[in-house]
Amino acid sequence: MLITEDAKQQDSDPSLRYSPEQVAWLKKAKAFADTIPIEDVIKSDVENSFRRDLFEKACQEGLGALPFPKTYGGTGGDYVSFCLVNEEFARRCVPIMSSLGVHVLCQEPVSRFGTEEQKQKYLVPSATGKYLAAFGLTEPNAGSDTAALETTAKFNGDHYLLNGTKTFITSGASADYYIVMAKVVGEPHKPFPPAGEKGTVDTITAFIVERGYAGFEIGQKFDMLGMRGYSTCELVFNDCKVPVENTLGDPGQGRKVALSSLAKGRVTIAAQATGWAQGALDGLIKVLKDEKSKGLFDDSLNGLASVVGELVTQVDSARVLTYQAAATIDLGEPDNTLASMAKATATDAAMKVSTEAISIIASLGLQPELLIERIFRDAKAGQIYEGTNQIQRMLIARALLR
């Protein structure tokens, strides 16, 4: 069985909401997902194995650099289209969904802050799938609090020496290059920007680190409850020699580089979580319809109908916020507060819908073929990464109280 068959009947007409170009990308994502048997989806989850072949195939379909201009190999689509692809991939638990999201997240800062040489060297092969990118911000002692970073970078002639450990890095064990944030100790190769309001100089700097650089190693690989099959691991830097031309942006701009990608990344996560919520709902509705046809379930039961009605409403609320946030990106005025709202709302909706679906259909909901139990596990992780939902709510409040 292919993973699409049961989901098809839940689709409303997308042309009522999206432009012909956006619908074309959605169709492409559906066609791509249609080629992946459910057995493969389950295998990647059970074995915790990454499907590099599928990633490369998706890039060849133009999905690896969808929202970037054609100048450096991008496809020239808009962010709404990229979100539609992510929603569809998450809905079917396509085994490359998260790696593709992070891959695009990493191209964003190269596209915005990179030199011409960096763009040619990293963006072009990223678009074709020759390179897979990963994003290294989190450390064992620095998650939500990025100021606590302990990875250091010391300028040494024509290169920097990086020391430290990054943790929970999606695609870490499979990537070809990494966007890595580290604190420069000593003098940088170019002066830091002047001290900020609090009188401190920000030394966090971004680097592009290639997998083959001396002093770089893959550390512990994680065997997690959710988000399995994405090569999530530690990155270890032991006097890792990074050429000075691989500094991304200027010294001291690292936080700006990281936050610029995360702001868009949160909209991508929101789209993925909307897909998870829809996927869990698809599974629930399928079982309820089956049971109704066998006379096992009566949809005039008001209690159950009202729960299902609430779940459907939560899925569409997540979708509305997500695509509004994506539209602000396409208008050239990304609304970071809306992005935070979308990320928190959609991941909470995915958690809620998958939890309720399992409660309603009980043991059936734990069967992997319905994808609900996988979505339940992935949604929990979605509430945590790229800024926990508690942090998103704090950012939303801060924007109002500023």
Ligand SMILES: Cc1cc2nc3c(=O)[nH]c(=O)nc-3n(C[C@H](O)[C@H](O)[C@H](O)COP(=O)(O)OP(=O)(O)OC[C@H]3O[C@@H](n4cnc5c(N)ncnc54)[C@H](O)[C@@H]3O)c2cc1C
């Ligand atoms: C599946 C997965 C994939 C990931 N992929 C990547 C990746 O590719 N690259 C990367 O760099 N990182 C990645 N991460 C790391 C992720 O971004 C961090 O886990 C996340 O930022 C939270 O950090 P933490 O786990 O250290 O939790 P902490 O920051 O230690 O938070 C613990 C708890 O305290 C709360 N908290 C913390 N500070 C505050 C505050 N000021 N106010 C209120 N509450 C607060 C949090 O909300 C949370 O509930 C990934 C994580 C997961 C689970």
